[in-house]
Amino acid sequence: MKNIMIIGLGLIGSSIALGIKRDHPEVKIYGVDQEKTLDYALKNDIIDEKSALGAVNQMDVVFLATPLDSALELIQSLSELVFDHPILITDTSSTKVEILAQAKALLTQPLVTFVGGHPMAGSHKSGVHAADVNLFENAYYVLSQENETLKTLLSGLHAKFIIVDAKEHDQVTAQVSHFPHIIASSLIQQSNHYAKNHPLVNSLAAGGFRDMTRIAETNSSMWTPILLSNPKAIIQRIESFKAQLDGVSKMISQKDEKGINNFFDSGKKMRQRMEILEGRGAIPNFYDLYLSVPDEKGIVLRVLALLQDISITNIKIYEENREDIHGQLQISFKNEADLQRAKALISIATDFKIGE
Ligand SMILES: NC(=O)C1=CN([C@@H]2O[C@H](COP(=O)(O)OP(=O)(O)OC[C@H]3O[C@@H](n4cnc5c(N)ncnc54)[C@H](O)[C@@H]3O)[C@@H](O)[C@H]2O)C=CC1
Ligand SMILES: O=C(O)C(=O)Cc1ccc(O)cc1
Numbered sequence: 001m002k003n004i005m006i007i008g009l010g011l012i013g014s015s016i017a018l019g020i021k022r023d024h025p026e027v028k029i030y031g032v033d034q035e036k037t038l039d040y041a042l043k044n045d046i047i048d049e050k051s052a053l054g055a056v057n058q059m060d061v062v063f064l065a066t067p068l069d070s071a072l073e074l075i076q077s078l079s080e081l082v083f084d085h086p087i088l089i090t091d092t093s094s095t096k097v098e099i100l101a102q103a104k105a106l107l108t109q110p111l112v113t114f115v116g117g118h119p120m121a122g123s124h125k126s127g128v129h130a131a132d133v134n135l136f137e138n139a140y141y142v143l144s145q146e147n148e149t150l151k152t153l154l155s156g157l158h159a160k161f162i163i164v165d166a167k168e169h170d171q172v173t174a175q176v177s178h179f180p181h182i183i184a185s186s187l188i189q190q191s192n193h194y195a196k197n198h199p200l201v202n203s204l205a206a207g208g209f210r211d212m213t214r215i216a217e218t219n220s221s222m223w224t225p226i227l228l229s230n231p232k233a234i235i236q237r238i239e240s241f242k243a244q245l246d247g248v249s250k251m252i253s254q255k256d257e258k259g260i261n262n263f264f265d266s267g268k269k270m271r272q273r274m275e276i277l278e279g280r281g282a283i284p285n286f287y288d289l290y291l292s293v294p295d296e297k298g299i300v301l302r303v304l305a306l307l308q309d310i311s312i313t314n315i316k317i318y319e320e321n322r323e324d325i326h327g328q329l330q331i332s333f334k335n336e337a338d339l340q341r342a343k344a345l346i347s348i349a350t351d352f353k354i355g356e
Pocket of ligand 1: 008068074
């Protein structure tokens with residue numbers, strides 16, 4: 001397992017590269033992407049060498065970390081090469097049925113093993129500049145079959161490997177990943193159209209709106225192939241959601257106060273139950289601390305100094321100071337225990353209001 005090629009050094013490919021290097025500095029990582037991406041990756045020690053598809057026969061493991069449509073084409077190209085030693089090929093695509101079918105149909109040489117992969121963490125950011133060695137920490141990493149070589153190679157990602165059947169994977173991710181991206185983009189577009197006659201929309205949109213629409217900032221080159229690759233399951237989720245919205249609409253028009261109360265109470269209970277689940281899956285930032293801090297110089301550093309012994313996974317600073325936003329600082333932790341320790345430290349040392 002000496003030579004690893006990563007094709008596609010965007011958010012996922014470059015974060016995987018950093019994760020591999022963390023535990024396996026001995027392996028050599030070759031990158032394939034556009035020249036300027038490779039320059040950046042080389043300069044920032046994300047890869048060890050620039051490479052090209054033609055060098056694939058010298059590799060032990062190859063990652064396809066491009067958008068799904070390119071990954072499908074790459075499998076076609078790889079199938080045309082003749083391999084003279086065992087090679088493991090894996091991908092990171094957000095759907096699994098189509099790519100596994102493509103690999104099964106085309107990667108038929110006995111020396112080639114294909115294992116489907118999908119790290120269930122990411123962000124709306126893209127590209128090599130967003131590389132993050134901690135991106136996959138504690139997240140599930142779906143594999144289509146057991147493969148110790150891959151798990152060992154990826155140990156530095158600190159992810160949790162899970163074997164999932166491709167069809168089941170695509171149905172579940174339609175619900176919790178693909179469909180939410182459609183909702184986020186729809187919500188932004190609906191509001192944008194509305195703002196034409198109601199310009200206040202842009203000023204009054206608050207924290208809830210921001211939370212709901214963060215993932216609308218994502219990339220069409222990534223999401224278009226995902227939706228086209230998983231049509232049945234996604235359309236089913238859309239239809240079921242329409243029925244849910246119709247139900248709410250009906251309760252409102254019938255002034256069904258009890259029904260509306262139940263609707264929100266059940267949603268709240270379900271969300272809270274999800275938060276205490278051990279595995280956090282693709283839902284990031286569950287262990288969040290929301291802090292209202294005064295608008296003073298050095299305030300962020302002061303908070304960070306208080307939390308210096310606790311591992312922080314993400315920090316967001318909101319500049320707006322409105323009552324309906326949780327607070328100006330959002331700090332994310334890896335687990336509930338760290339979050340509670342942080343809350344205790346902050347309340348002892350400051351009078352900053354801790355949000356719910
Ligand atoms: N962004 C996310 O949160 C997650 C994405 N994924 C999946 O991982 C894959 C990669 O996603 P990201 O890293 O976010 O995308 P990205 O847009 O950040 O990076 C994709 C990279 O692939 C390169 N590329 C495209 N076609 C190529 C080709 N034929 N040869 C070489 N390089 C090529 C692009 O230049 C770009 O640098 C996608 O299939 C996506 O569905 C999986 C989990 C999370
Ligand atoms: O930004 C987010 O919260 C995500 O939902 C990240 C994500 C995007 C695509 C995937 O296939 C898996 C995870």
